[in-house]
Amino acid sequence: MNRPQPRGTQAGVEARRSALRILDRVVRSGQTMDSAAQGLQKLEPGDQALALAIAGETLRRLPLLDRLIDGATRQVLPDDAKARMVLRLALAQRIALKVPDHALVATALPLVEGGPRRLVHGVLGTLLRGTLPDADEGALPDAVEQRWTAAWGTEAVEAARRAIVRRPPLDLSFRTHEEALAFAEAEGGTSLAERHVRLSDARPVTGLPGFAEGRWWIQDLSSTLPARMIPADAARVLDACAAPGGKTLQIAAAGHRTIALDRSESRLARLRANLSRTGLEAEIMTGDVLGYAPAEPFDAVLLDAPCSATGTFRRHPEVLLRASGRIIAESAELQGRLLTAAAAWVRPGGSLVYAVCSLEPSEGEEIIANFLAQRSDYTLAEQRRVLPGEAEDQGGMDGFFAARLVKAA
Template structure:
């Protein structure tokens, strides 16, 4: 038969576009250092609908969770090691994670990735994949952390925390909800089929679509990791006027406003603040919102309490955002620590004499936590630690000997774990 369209390419297998988007996402994270969520819109813009976008995100996220183990399989099946940034390596990662973690049939996994190496080493990709499938390749039940991360966290928190982090990344984290009315904790725990680890908190597993849960439309609760709810809990006695700096998406502002404080929430990002407005309107509590950079903006008067939920490396939220394991290298941590120091220096001046300053980061890096607190106390003789008491914290979380809060991988492991967080509370001298 004569081919009347010799230049026309055969159609790609159904589902290839989603795999191409996953490849773009991995490239954005691993080669350009972009956050996975930030890269999602551009990488998936050509996809027709939500399910394909969800698949692309799932493939990329699971690849990042399993990257060292996927690479170990690939390296064990190649005579010459593929470069870390070789397209063949990226494509093999995508094919293997589909079969070994997402339970995609092998023929569908390889058929939908081979077009991604068009003009490249298709035969190599097909051969390595086939060899691994014939050899019954498998991933370990507990993923291997990137070597640099394991070394850094091991030095900071010990081998048990590293093992806890590896176990934590293997399973989806539970869903934590903060209630608008803490007095209804028991009722909502029963209605949602969850458990409570603190007043105003409910933890749910296998929750399904969040918007379909009871209470969502009524604004009875919002999603907030248990550890992330601690900073606002420590401002309970701060007084009526509270500044929540770097506030978006607004969980802590919601907590403070629901507790009866007069809150001003400040954030530099208009796009992030959009979520803050959305959450405020759904929950139905009132607080003021300012779009402004705290390095330029200043309040009209000091406040009774100031909460600094500072920008950070975000390594503490690796369970939900595994891309941070590859983006948050030493340079990023150092840059974030410098920014935190600058923000704290300004925020301290906005605390009235006798008032309270709470500093928090969702980071597992000492430079952004314990060392930052030490630098602050050294620079500001008018502030002292206001030690956190055990009774102020969720069950299973205890203050450190210095009076701070530090959650690490393994904290609350038997109850589903929590994010890595550091929280310090300071009081300004009255005179």
């Protein structure tokens, strides 16, 4: 028989049920958190925000939460077991959102009604009686920790552990630097680069001045670096792999004649909406980089290649769960082919900028080294790697790699 619930608890359970659904889709089906969160509209806005916060804080802390759970029971709980999912959500609420114990238990147990209720109750009780980690204690999945320690060393890994549990600041790109400076002054932001403003406190973006007028768009500072490498005198610039268009907007705002290519119609629809909101101009082409043959070469080509996206773990912690060695290797193989295709469209003396939001050297430095080993017609002009820990005291940056190659004249 269902026990009657106080109204407050019942409403709280619905938010937790949605958080459980999101976590389940991310862990079990490998969905991104954004796509897993589709369908939340049925909840009240407050519950929607709570469900997203619980699922997000859980994903930021998954390895840490699992260590706690495994230390509190001898029972082996599979990665996708409902009991483990519910325990993860409850612990994340206590550690990150400071939800009181009685509310945690009251909203967790209904999620396992008719299932492993006793197990969850027992493990949760044991954990809540013990000492739990502080909200700023982070951990990375073991495979990521090993890979990044080998590639970048312990300092970068420690910075990544700190970064994964911190909410990143909001970075905005502006059409002009004057508008950026005026906005920074009015809103208490900081400009860390040309046409950039950083806001440290989270606010609903649609409520910020200039959104409707299209004066700015959201873009992490790291991901503005590749477009900054395009020489100012490049007249015609191709943005290959352009959608949803953060870099297209930047290239257009810098005054280049901009051509945007992408194979995804749905993502190009977002690019079109971004152009129309900002009033910036670009020619749009739907097509595959691997089959594209332009009528004439470009002064510069930007290839912002699809990648494991592990550099974006601060905003999308779930990328670290998906980025297996196999996925990274497949991604690197494709990136090599995309770069070779794009290299054919650069005029003699022109620039080819390659970028990935990845923290894997096999998708960055190694792609460029392999390419240069085979191509005597290209030289490396500049290369930039952003690691966890960079600009940490100013809010940090996503992990990123960008390189500019120049074709022999």
